[in-house]
Amino acid sequence: MIPTHSEAFASVDRRPAPRGAGRDPCAILLVDDHELVRLGFRALLAEQPREAGQPALAIHEADTLAQALALYQGNAADIAVVVLDLTLRDSHGLDTLIALRQACPDATVVVLSGTASPSTARDALALGAVAFFPKTGDLSHMLEFVRTCALRGAQAAQRMQCAPLHSCDSLTRLATSPDPMADAGSQLTARQLQTLQWVLEGKSNREIGEITCLSEGTVKNHVSMLLLSFAVRSRAQLIAKLRG
Structure with missing residues (x-):
């Protein structure tokens, strides 16, 4: 159940993270045109315990591809990971990921999609996403992966041993493999x-x-x-x- 009280979001800093020399990026850019999805993501993140000395994760939010590109380009030094829905008001399907990767080639992208198609997952990984998670799966595993990406980097997240994410074995293997590109080919240059x-x-x-x-x-x-x-x-x- 999604918390409704503002106190539930106390551990999530939604303001843009201040720039500072010598500080690693630790913000998340969440791109989804459904407000309830963004609300649920913030709620789940707020429930996660923070270790001593661990920085708060700021969240930038966008509901269109155009807004996401502007936010990333204006805050690239702060954003450690982009959580991207493939279907937005101004873009649809894998075109969304292609456009984001083309405009922001250094972005670490985790796809959170309404489709659970293994072929879409495989193609998203081939296009350079570091992971693919269906919205119908267990989002707590997705959140753990995203938090690890933001705090420790994509390679550390890919080494995580996650529980199964979906009933489809091939999709689970693609989303949780320590080397998710092994079956999809190398990431595109x-x-x-x-x-x-x-x-x-x-x-x-x-x-x-x-x-x-x-x-x-x-x-x-x-x-x-x-x-x-x-x-x-x-x-x-x-x-x-x-x-x-």
């Missing part, structure tokens, strides 16, 4: 993300080469890696998979 956006826009290898001043062969290699990462055989299948 900035160049591959850029190439992916152009492929989704329908540009040919030659057109992409002209834009980037790369040879068609180099562009073809990038596209081949994208097809491999998303387990598809053609550009048409890739577009259908990510835009379908």
Whole structure:
């Protein structure tokens, strides 16, 4: 049950964290267009005990992709992890993650999605998310992962031994594996993300080469890696998979 009293949020600092030299980032950017989801996240975070000397976790909130990009770019030094819903008022599906990763390539992104599809989880990890959690799962495990990301880094969070998150074994394995990219391929580079956006826009290898001043062969290699990462055989299948 979600607490209704303001006292329940006493341990959650919702103000932007002040910048300071020598201080590690420890804020969370929560991106979701449902107010109840954001309320529940804050409530769960407030219930978590804080160890002595552990900093309070500030929470920045956004309900659109545009607002999230502005908040991240204005507070990048403070934000340690982004919790991202894939379906927002101004963006939908994996396009949301692609746009965020393209604009903020250094962001540590945890996807919290209304879909529990293993293929969506796998594709989100291939696009550079460090973890994928369905909203239908046990959100306490998601919160533990996010807190560890914010306080100790993504690698420490990925080493956590979590209880099963979902009845679908493949999704559980993807979301809790110490190396979640093992089955999805390596995280896409900035160049591959850029190439992916152009492929989704329908540009040919030659057109992409002209834009980037790369040879068609180099562009073809990038596209081949994208097809491999998303387990598809053609550009048409890739577009259908990510835009379908």
